[in-house]
Amino acid sequence: MAEKEKSKIMFLMRKAAHGSIYAYEGLEAILIMGAFEQEISVAFIDDGVFVLKKEQDTKPLGVKEFSRTFKTLEDFDITNIYADRESLEQRGLTADDLIIPVKVMEAGEIAKLMEGQDVLLPF
Amino acid sequence: MLHTINKSPFFSNNLESCLRFAKDGDPIMLYEDGVYAVLAGTKIEPAMKDALKKHPVYAIEADVKARGITKVLESVYLCDYSCFVGLVEQHLVSPWF
Numbered sequence: 466m467a468e469k470e471k472s473k474i475m476f477l478m479r480k481a482a483h484g485s486i487y488a489y490e491g492l493e494a495i496l497i498m499g500a501f502e503q504e505i506s507v508a509f510i511d512d513g514v515f516v517l518k519k520e521q522d523t524k525p526l527g528v529k530e531f532s533r534t535f536k537t538l539e540d541f542d543i544t545n546i547y548a549d550r551e552s553l554e555q556r557g558l559t560a561d562d563l564i565i566p567v568k569v570m571e572a573g574e575i576a577k578l579m580e581g582q583d584v585l586l587p588f
Numbered sequence: 589m590l591h592t593i594n595k596s597p598f599f600s601n602n603l604e605s606c607l608r609f610a611k612d613g614d615p616i617m618l619y620e621d622g623v624y625a626v627l628a629g630t631k632i633e634p635a636m637k638d639a640l641k642k643h644p645v646y647a648i649e650a651d652v653k654a655r656g657i658t659k660v661l662e663s664v665y666l667c668d669y670s671c672f673v674g675l676v677e678q679h680l681v682s683p684w685f
Contacts, residue, residue, distance in 0.1 A: 477682075479605070511605055551608070576609045580589055585682045 473504045475579060477587040478513035482532060483523065488516045489531055491588030496534075499541030506545035506582075507538070508575050509567065513588075514552045517563040535565050547575055589614050590679035593622035597632045602684040607639055615679065617672055618647040626652065628659040636661055648672065 476495050480487035499505055509517060516532060523530040538546065548567040553559060560569050579585060591610050597603040603625055610616065616639065618625055625632055626647045639645060640663050649666040660666065 479684075510609075511601060572608045576611055579609065579682060580611070580680070582680065585680065587683050587685060 471504050472583045474498055474584045475582045476507045478509045479511040481512040481515040487588045499543050505543045509548040511552050514548055519564050532564050590675050590681050592617045592683045594620040596621040596624045606684040612642045615644045619651055623647045623651045626661050626664045627657050628661050
């Protein structure tokens with residue numbers, strides 16, 4: 466099979482963790498694309514920033530606590546991880562409240578990164 | 589970059605977030621319940637009027653008509669799905685859903 470150039474793929478995570486399947490499905494898709502060694506970046510926007518909130522305890526709810534799985538992204542060399550400053554602020558969060566290191570950026574800066582992608586995948 | 593919205597702006601913040609991230613000149617396509625944003629006389633109208641100064645705004649006419657939206661904000665382009673496809677062909681697509 467012909468060698469295909471890497472695609473630049475940005476995941477836009479905009480939904481909270483446990484109220485819908487979006488965030489979990491997004492994480493799975495990121496890991497799959499990461500395994501295919503594409504150029505991945507991930508931006509957490511709106512309620513998506515809640516996905517990375519520290520101290521999630523899902524035992525009483527009886528569902529999987531998948532936020533810790535985001536820690537494995539760096540094993541896939543996925544280090545371009547961004548969070549929208551306004552989304553964090555509106556929810557009373559800072560980068561310190563998140564389970565992995567993120568680059569906190571203004572909407573305009575994230576928008577510029579979006580423009581440079583081959584594909585945008587919203588979750 | 590083409591931004592697409594298919595949820596009512598009274599139900600979700602998709603339109604709001606789209607407008608925060610969209611660059612001036614980026615086209616915005618409203619379809620399904622997203623077309624409620626083009627109804628004149630709502631609380632969304634000021635934000636939409638502002639958006640219309642910065643972006644070409646398209647709405648699927650069949651969706652607009654199906655919802656009884658007769659008072660459409662000025663300078664919104666009412667179009668069909670072939671126009672939607674044409675825009676998708678020309679732009680990187682950012683769906684807000």
